[in-house]
Amino acid sequence: MYIKEITLKDFRNYKDLHTSFHPRVNIFLGKNAQGKTNLLEGIYLNAMARSFKTTRDKDLIRFGEEFCRIHTVSKAFDEEMETEILITKEGKKIIKIDGVKASKTSQLLERIYIVIFSPEDLKIVKDEPEKRRRFIDRELCQIKPGYYSDLSSYKKVLKQRNMYLKEREIDTSVLDIWDYELARYGSRIIRRREEFIKKISEISSDIHQRISGGLENIIIHYEANVPYSGWETTELEFYKILENSREDDIRNRTTGHGPHKDDLKIEADGIDLRKFGSQGQQRTAALSLKLSEIRLIEAETGEKPILLLDDVLSELDNERQSYLISSLGENQMFITTADISGKVIRSMPEGKVFKIEKGTVEIEI
The missing domain is CATH 1.20.1050.90 (RecF/RecN/SMC, N-terminal domain)
Incomplete structure (x- = not known):
């Protein structure tokens, strides 16, 4: 189970983002308040139908805009799947799975499994x-x-x-x-x-x-x-x-x-x-x-869940960091951090490193 790509339209500080991910490790490097956690939030939202940061959906919409849209392409249970969530300023939330409007939120929850791990x-x-x-x-x-x-x-x-x-x-x-x-x-x-x-x-x-x-x-x-x-x-x-x-x-x-x-x-x-x-x-x-x-x-x-590690490595010593990463090598991971030690990087399987700055995402490695 892994997420292949994501599109964010007027979501948080992202005006229009489209990027593809590695099926194993994806590291988002950047200073604070650049959009690292916002990207994780978009991934989480499109699997759980709610944010892990706020209960107010309208807070997710980019300032001055009328709506936001999050679209992902994923691979789960040996099938490719598209999910999309549209949120309006009036509080309306529309969920689509493979282009078809979902009649209830639970339809989305049973498709992609996500585990979020943050300092909290x-x-x-x-x-x-x-x-x-x-x-x-x-x-x-x-x-x-x-x-x-x-x-x-x-x-x-x-x-x-x-x-x-x-x-x-x-x-x-x-x-x-x-x-x-x-x-x-x-x-x-x-x-x-x-x-x-x-x-x-x-x-x-x-x-x-x-x-x-x-x-x-x-x-x-x-x-x-x-x-x-x-x-x-x-x-x-x-x-x-x-x-x-x-x-x-x-x-x-x-x-x-x-x-x-x-x-x-x-x-x-x-x-x-x-x-x-x-x-x-x-x-x-x-x-x-x-x-x-x-x-x-x-x-x-029977599926390995997708892991979101939101700035949690900085809260762990090197020994626990290495244990965490090495024990989860077969799961797709998204890791946000301002810095990461060479020892931890060496303990990781193959992947991508992205540099995030002011709502823009560039592949660094």
Whole structure:
């Protein structure tokens, strides 16, 4: 699986760009604020239908323009595929796959598999629970058909319930409607997350042993806000929890239970790394998590995902840089950096180096 070429029209600081990529390693060299990350963002957007930098689609449109367009040609599952996303200032988003308008976003998510690795991901162990939930959801949306729909439906119902909880007069029969829906979609989310974390924990344990030289053993626990005890049982238990906590929810004017409150606990040799781990331990655990994400996609889909490394090499020492690059030699990679060591370049398979300056891209090597 790899991206052959991309066209950006009025996207961020790119007026009109068309460039072809190497199926292995593509390095984008340049100073800050030249457009390196914007190019990665365009690649990510055309696979995931959303940015990894902003939730406001209109921010993606070049200043003074009415719309932006991102078009890619990719090779996946032994077939060539074209994808295109058009975003207007009014917030309209049109997705086309091989020239045909997609009826739902999930059609795009199942075509190209992308893993993004940025300096923010190195903080996933110590940062707030929302980032760890986002890590889970981002991958499940790609590898499990239907998860994106369940997650979107859950968020929609949760928003409606929370809005209703802010009303002066609350009718419990109305809450019943929201609670049944929350329990229905929430139990599916909990089940998928439970399965996912079991697999990720097993894979990351093996990877972490290698990175740490066998000095540490990592275990990842899924801390579900609503305990998982089987799909149907969890749905019923979730509904009862919502029913029993209505007084608290009405008083707090928000929903206090559900998968929107879930978290991960990451331990190394029994030590909670979020609370007591050193920065080095936390970063090594984060690297193990990202590499296990890649391994799991390969195991679930039979395809090697495309990797976007956004200025992450500068946050790792040379040893971890070399391990990261050498262990991913068969995946297509896009790497942004202001500088890169000769040792790391020598550890890379064949590829291309691009120089990026003020929204222009030139092949350097």
